[in-house]
Amino acid sequence: MHVHIGPVETPELKRAVLDAGAETAPLEEASALVWFGAGPERFAEYDHPGLEWVQLPFAGIEPWVAAGALREGITFTSAVGTYAETVAEHSLGLMLTGARQLHRMARAHEWTAPEGMRGLFGSTVGIVGAGGIGRALIGLLRPFGVRVLATNRSGKPVAGAEQTWRAADPEGLRTVLAESDFVVVAAPATAETDRLIDRAALESMKPGAWLINVARGSLVDTEALVAALDEERIGGAALDVTEPEPLPAGHPLFDHPRAIISPHQANPASLLMPALARRVEENVRRRMAGEPLLGLVDREAGY
Amino acid sequence: MHVHIGPVETPELKRAVLDAGAETAPLEEASALVWFGAGPERFAEYDHPGLEWVQLPFAGIEPWVAAGALREGITFTSAVGTYAETVAEHSLGLMLTGARQLHRMARAHEWTAPEGMRGLFGSTVGIVGAGGIGRALIGLLRPFGVRVLATNRSGKPVAGAEQTWRAADPEGLRTVLAESDFVVVAAPATAETDRLIDRAALESMKPGAWLINVARGSLVDTEALVAALDEERIGGAALDVTEPEPLPAGHPLFDHPRAIISPHQANPASLLMPALARRVEENVRRRMAGEPLLGLVDREAGY
Structure with a gap:
């Protein structure tokens, strides 16, 4: 298969295409286009009659729908789910930090074991708003044999919950x-x-439980959370997002023995390209093997 | 199935037996014995002709072999592998801490993103001395799609490596x-x-790579490690064990931006009972279903 990468070709994407067993080629010879480095306004320059498949680098492709760029006759795939893995990985890191008190160990200047060590094995994990990130997290949690409880908009059962x-x-x-x-x-x-997650919600949490927020700061009442931590009503909180954000320097949550702040780093810029390259390699491999592609865009539904 | 728990019955073990669908019973009515709270010298008091299966709470059962307590006619199971899961969980926590720089975030007093963020997805993980802990870790790493390289005493291929x-x-x-x-x-x-892991070994590591030690402090040359960290030759080190141990208060590794010390807490006392209870529940369930038991003792081999 001949694949063109553009408008911007990166070494990671090129390697992904080659590792999948395909060849990179000039645009006019390519039946597949791995799009990177521009929005839909430039797509017309790259469209040509031999083009059969376009891999987009975004999880959400609303601008492409709005621009009418998803023309018929081409199979489009988005990167939906790709970045969810990165956020899920970070979430698991925050869970293990809380479980094993790694934040307190990181701050210690001497050899003392903190109290409150817990384990993930056999525990119950609640996912409030289980979409792509939740599904990816459930995948990472599978070996731990945890019990998963979930909420989502529709109430449609989440696999693994x-x-x-x-x-x-x-x-x-x-x-x-x-x-x-x-x-x-x-x-x-x-x-x-x-x-x-307000005062009442925090009060209904299990004593010793940890709250992890990788969504948006607005979902958690910061003042109520600080009170719950100060009163030791919950085990702790690991927040990738806060309200306000950024959290002002010296805010009590930074040094709180029951808290760790990761400053909106669940999906850092440095991990975007590796995540995208993994998806490109997988989809090129699938395309060559005639297997279903990941992130297939439904032109009617618009995602 | 009737199960007796003794010499010491704990609420966690009782719950495990009941959750598996069995009943607890006086010793003389029990065909199964979940042993806890004493060594082999007291086993003769509990042995009786109706006893068919004994679950021991230890991973290593050398004292039982030495005492000749493993009499024929009884199936013995050890807790081998149970605690390896706990250590593997801690190892994964330390790996994610290093990958996501959570130790530096934990120490920060303001909203600043550290550099050097990495991901586990698609990475290569080397396990030096892949036994029970290594196998458990490989299980936890499976969803990350990592490439595993291993060493062990025999060189016999490790599943998943x-x-x-x-x-x-x-x-x-x-x-x-x-x-x-x-x-x-x-x-x-x-x-x-x-x-x-001496100076030469550290020098052969990939730049940016993290060293995680959950074995014994003696395996790593501490001075050479501090030098490698100071010179930024490796990404960082997460040490559950050190040489000397305990590491003296104020040792540079405690606050090093490229290090986190977890003071020999990979298998903390507070997690022993939950781990054992999980194994008991699983084995009681298997026994009732006629499935192969975990940790079956080979009387000839002595483990």
Whole structure:
């Protein structure tokens, strides 16, 4: 298969194409285009009659839909799910940090074991807003044999979760909070999810449980969280996002023995290209093997 | 199935037996015995003709072999592998801490993103001394799609590793060190492994790679490691064990931007009982279902 990479070719993408067993080629000879480095306004320059498949580098392709760039006769794939893996990996790191008190060990100047060591094996993990990140996290958690409880917008069962509730069902959220040893917040920021984790929600959490927020700061009431941590009502909090964000220097959460702040680094710029390259390699391999592509765009649905 | 727990019955073990669907019973009515709280010298008090299976709480059962307590006619199972999971979980936590620079985030007093963020997805992980802990770690790493390189005493291929070398083969160790993004040391402390990771070994590591030691402090030359970190020759080091141990208060490794010390907490006392309870539940379930038991003791081999 002949693949063109453009408008910008990076060494990582080139290597991904070659590692998958395909060849890179000039645009006019390529039936596949790995798009990188520009928006849909430049796509017309690259479109040609021999083009059969275009891999886009974005998880969300709304601008391409809006621009009418997804023309018929071409198979488009997005990078949906690719970056979710990166965020899920970070989430697992934050969970293990809390479980094993690694944040306190990192701060120690002497050989003292902190209390409150927990394990992930056999624990219950609640995912509030289980979409792509939640599914990726469930995949990473599989070897730990955890029990997963989930909420999502539709209430449609999430694969790997013991039970899934509609996000709008307050009883569901209460159950997830009450039974989980780790609560991972991964829901979109909307009017409905604003301060979803407020004082009452924190009070319904299991004593000793950890709250992990990799969604948006607005979903957690910061003041109520600091109070819950100060009063030792929950085990701790690991926040990749905060309200306000950035959290002002010297904010009590930075040094709190029950908290770790990761400054919006769940999906850092340095990991975007490796994640994209993995997806490109996988999809080129699949295309050559005639297997279903990941992230196939549904032109009618617009995603 | 009737199960007796003794000499000491804990709530966790009782719950494990009941959760597996069995009943707890007085000793004389029990065909299964979950042993806890004493050594082999007290086993004769508990042995009776109706006893068919004994679950021991230890990973190593040398004292039982030496005492001749493993009488014929009874199936014995040890807890081998159970605690390896706990250490593997901790190892993964240390790897993710290094990859995502969580130790530096934990120490920060303001919203600044450290450099050097890496990912586990698609990386190469070297396991020096891949036994029970290594196998458990490979299981946890499976969803990350990592490439695993291993060494062990025999050189017998480790399941899930791309290649396994004999520990005594210096070329093998050099390859593992040169190609791995994360090197996990999990070998026993012997004369052969004393200061295995010395200056030359550290120099053969990939720039940016992390060293994780969950074995024994004697395997790593601390002075050479501090030099490698100071000179930024490797990405960092996460040490659960050190030489000397405990590391004296104020030692430069405690605050080093490229290091995290977890004070011999990979297998903390607080996680022993949960780990054992999980194994008991699984084996009781298997026994009732007629499935092969985990940790079956080979009386001839003595383990």
